[in-house]
Amino acid sequence: MIRKDWTLLFSDYDLRSVLDDQLKGVAERVRTIPESGFASRTDEDLAAMTASELVVRPILLHDDQIEVSTRDVKIDVSHDFNRAHNPWGPTIVDGLEVCYHLPFSGDPQVLRCRPSTYTLNGARAVIGKDELRFPYDSPGRDVAATKKWFDEDLTRLKEWLGWVDAQVAEYNRQLEPAVRAAVAARRSEIEKSRADVEALGFKIRTSTSGPSAPATDPSTAKEKRSARRTAARRKYDVALSFAGEDREYVEKVADALREAGVDVFYDRYEQTNLWGKDLAEHFGHVYGQDASFVVMFSSRHYAAKAWPNHEKSHALATHLKGVGGRMLPVRFDDTDIPGVPGTIGYLDLRVLTPEQLAELVRQKIDADAPDT
Incomplete structure (x- = not known):
């Protein structure tokens, strides 16, 4: 040789x-x-x-x-x-x-x-x-x-x-x-500088927006989500699209979202509802119409499976129309998912716990809801 x-x-x-x-x-x-x-x-x-x-x-x-x-x-x-x-x-x-x-x-x-x-x-x-x-x-x-x-x-x-x-x-x-x-230290630095400038007593010229609004009471946030879903004729705040091999992580995300009062589509929560239905048609409605957001858990397993790709195609079609329904891609690895534009930003699950991801999804739902 x-x-x-x-x-x-x-x-x-x-x-x-x-x-x-x-x-x-x-x-x-x-x-x-x-x-x-x-x-x-x-x-x-x-x-x-x-x-x-x-x-x-x-x-x-x-x-x-x-x-x-x-x-x-x-x-x-x-x-x-x-x-x-x-x-x-x-x-x-x-x-x-x-x-x-x-x-x-x-x-x-x-x-x-x-x-x-x-x-x-x-x-x-x-x-x-x-x-x-x-x-x-x-x-x-x-x-x-x-x-x-x-x-x-x-x-x-x-x-x-x-x-x-x-x-x-x-x-x-x-x-x-x-x-x-580093983010916390930088925010503290920015806030101190702002306070020092305000102490000068002059009007501050700035092109930036003001500070973030205070956190909303959980019960009020849940009521707002419900009202928004009703107005948009949607059933879920978010649907989770994933491969079975990644279920352990995804289930923790689903549990944390439900604990936070988010209405989430996760298949194990819907077993009775799914019984006897045409799953291809039903999942098409869930991921294309019934959920305001879809979290796509990208991985090599996801790319290889038929059902996740069926879910992705419906979610992506709605996302690209720009008429409600948005994809929130996250990745377990670097596998490319066919059809997903390279311009869509990902979060990397190698640096996020399920609980951290669930909190970010909740924030996204409450702060950046799709148009009705």
């Missing part, structure tokens, strides 16, 4: 240093938020949006989508002492290149960062756009042998990714609290 043009992965930068530098830069990133943003949005919302932008996307290998390609090549076998070769130059023979294409999602820069735990037995591949390539030249055209070589390289790659993922996960756990603290 001959490797050519392969890259030594995880060797260019120190992962610990890269992640530490990014955490140290959180406060500076928060300072780029306009003061008007602090006036019109809560700390929870600002922290979630900022943390979602700064989250490090770990590498996810899609090894269920591996493809293989082949091509005839000329191979120099001068290094093979078991072959007769030309002592005055290269010995070229006909052979076959077998290339394994391994799709991945996540931040490709992670593949260049060395984790704190590592071995001298490095991982190698060719880094392409959204895929890693493993090309093997076989002078004997031994296709079966290349599978053994690929399995060995894939095992080594996964070992390294395990070490990287542990550090990335720790960074992502620290990120949201760090951003939240």
Whole structure:
């Protein structure tokens, strides 16, 4: 087997240093938020949006989508002492290149960062756009042998990714609290500056909006939601669209929303109502018409399932019409969901607990209800 043009992965930068530098830069990133943003949005919302932008996307290998390609090549076998070769130059023979294409999602820069735990037995591949390539030249055209070589390289790659993922996960756990603290500090700084300027006794010239309105009493907020749904002829404040594999997280979100007085469509709350109905038609109404908002829990499982995509298509059709019904996409990983415009902002669940997400959804419903 001959490797050519392969890259030594995880060797260019120190992962610990890269992640530490990014955490140290959180406060500076928060300072780029306009003061008007602090006036019109809560700390929870600002922290979630900022943390979602700064989250490090770990590498996810899609090894269920591996493809293989082949091509005839000329191979120099001068290094093979078991072959007769030309002592005055290269010995070229006909052979076959077998290339394994391994799709991945996540931040490709992670593949260049060395984790704190590592071995001298490095991982190698060719880094392409959204895929890693493993090309093997076989002078004997031994296709079966290349599978053994690929399995060995894939095992080594996964070992390294395990070490990287542990550090990335720790960074992502620290990120949201760090951003939240920076947002609180920045708000305090803004409020102090405003108070100092007001103390001068002059009229303040400003183009920003005033401070956020005080929190609404929960019972009053629930009454307003009910009145808004009635006027818009909607049944739910929000519907949750997800794949079954992600149910554990989603159910905690649903429970927290219901605890907050939000009318939420979550399938387990509707089992009796769903009994005997045409589910395709019923879900089309729920996600396209009956809910003011739809939270789409994006993941590789979501992209692969028929029912979530059925729900998404109805929610997206209403969203794109701009006549009520809005999608609130959140992501478990970096899987692209076909049809969802790249301009729609996501929140990243790697830096949000279910309870935090539920609170953000409640705020969105109460502060930014769709037109009736």
